[in-house]
Amino acid sequence: MLTMSRFVFESIETKNVYLWNSLINGYVKNHDFDEALVLFHEMGRRSVVPDDYTLATISKVCGEVQDLGFGKLVHGKSIRIGFVSDIVVGNSVMAMYSRCGMFVDAMKVFDEMPHRNVGSFNVIISGCAALGDCNPTSGDDLWKFFVRMLSEGFKPDAFTIASLLPMCCAGKWDYGRELHCYLVKNGLGLKMGSDVHVGSSLIDMYSRNNKVFLSRRVFDQMESRNIYVWTALVNGYVQNGAPEYALILLRDMQMFDGIRPNKVSLVSVLPACSTLAGLIGGKQIHAFSIKMELSNDISLCNALIDMYAKCGSLDYARLVFENDSRIKDAISWSSMISAYGLHGRGEEAVIMYYKMLDQGIKPDIITVVGILSACSKSGLVDEGIGIYNSLMAKYEMKPTIEICACVVDLLGRSGKLDQALEFINEMPLDPGPSVWGSLLSASITHGNSMTRDLAYRRLLELEPENPSNYISLSNTYASYTRWDVVAEVRTEMKERGLRKVPGCSWITISGKTHSFLVADKAHPSSSLIYEMLEDLVSIMIGEVSADIDVLT
C-alpha cells in the first residue's frame, strides 16, 4: 500500500505540504521512522514549509527514535514558524522531551503553553508515571497535578486513567478502585468500547495489589481481548501464586481467541513452570519458542535458564546459556550464577562471576545477591566477603538491605555469628526482617541462644503480625520442652488473631501430583517414603558411605 502511495506521490509534480504530510504519516503508521525523517529532510531541501501537522508528526518520530538533538531542532523550527502555540504541536514536543528522558523540559513547555487541552495534561501525567516517581513540578506530586487538571475544568479521559493506574500500588497510592469507578461511571473503556488499553492497565493494577480475582472480573467483563490483555492476566496469576491458572490461560488464549503467545507471554509464564517444578511444562514452552523462532531471544533465554535451574536441570540451563543466548546481558550472567548457587556449585558460580567481569559486564544488585548466596550455600565465606568488599570499593556500590542480609547469611551459616552481629551493628542501613531472619536461622543451626533470642526480639518488634515468627519461636522452645513458653506464644498468637497457613511441598509423577504437609503420613506409600528419607539423612551425615545407586 505504501509503495503505491509513494508512486502516486512521485508522479505529482508540484507537491504541497498536505501531500508531504500524508506520505510522512504513512511511514510513521508503518513504524518506518527513519524514512519519515528522510522525507522531512527532503521536504526542507525543496523549500516546502512544514505546517502544524508536519511538526507534530516529526516531533513524535523524534520521541520514538529518541533523537533528542533533532527533536530540539524541530522544537526550534516550531517556534520560528510560529506553531509553538498550537496545542497539538506543543503536546507533541512535550512527548518528545519526555520520551528522550528530558521530563523537566517537557514540563517547561507545558508551563509556557498559552492554551492546553486534556492531551497536554495526559502527556505530563504519562511521562511522570513512566519516571516512576511523582514529581511533575518541584514540590508538587502527580496527584496534585491531577487535581489541578480537574480544577482547571479538564475532564480525565481513558488516557488519563490508564496512565494513573500503574501508580496505584500497595503502599504508594490507594486510588485504584476509585479510578476504576470513574471509568465505569463515565463510560470509558471496558463494556462500552472494550478499551484494551484501559482493560490491561486495570488487570495489571489489581494483580499488583494482590487482588487477582478482581483482575479476572475485569477480564471477564471485556468484550474483546488482545495479547496485552491476555498476557497481563497470565502474569497476574503467576505473580499471585496461581501458576496452574496461568498455564490454563496460555492455552485458552489460543483456543478461544486464536491469539498466539508472543515472547512476553512466554517469559511471563515460565516462572509458573518453576513454581510447579514442572520440567515438562517448561520444556513444552521451550519447544514452542523454538517453533516461534524466539529461542535465541535474550530475555526468553534468561527466563529459560532460570526455569531449568529451578526445575532441577542445571544441564539444560547451561545449554541454553552456552548455545542459545548468543548475546548475554547482566541478567543472563546473574541467572547462571544463581543457577550454580542453587545447585550448591559455589566454585562454578564464582568462576562465572569473574568471567562476567572479564566480559566487561557490570554486576548489578541482583548479581551480587546471586553470587553472595551462592558462596554462602557452598561455605565459601572468604571468597564471598572478598567479592563484597571489592564491589563496594571498586564499583562504588551502595549496599542494599538484601545484600546485607546475604552477608549476614554468609557469615552466620559458617558459624561466625559474632562477626555477623558486628556487621549488623555497623551496617549503614536499618537492619530489616530479612537481616534478622538470616541471623536467626544461623543462630538456630549453630545453637547460639544469645544471638537467637536477640534476633527473635527484633523480628517480633519489626513484624508483630507475621505468624511465621511466632511459629518459629514456639518450635524453638518446644525443642527444649519449655511448654510454658510455647503456651504463652500460642496465646499471644491467638490474641492477635494470627494463623499460619501450613507450608507444603509436592511432586508430580506421571501426571499425578502428590502433596505433603509437615509430618504427613496420609500418603499410601508413607512408610516407604520415610524409610527413604532416613536413608538419605544417613548418607548426608555420613553414616553410610555415599552410594549414589541408592538414589537412582
Add this chain to the structure above:
DNA sequence: TCTAAAGTAT
C-alpha cells in the same frame, strides 16, 4: 497531526 498497555534474574 499529540497522549496509554503485558515480561525475566535474590
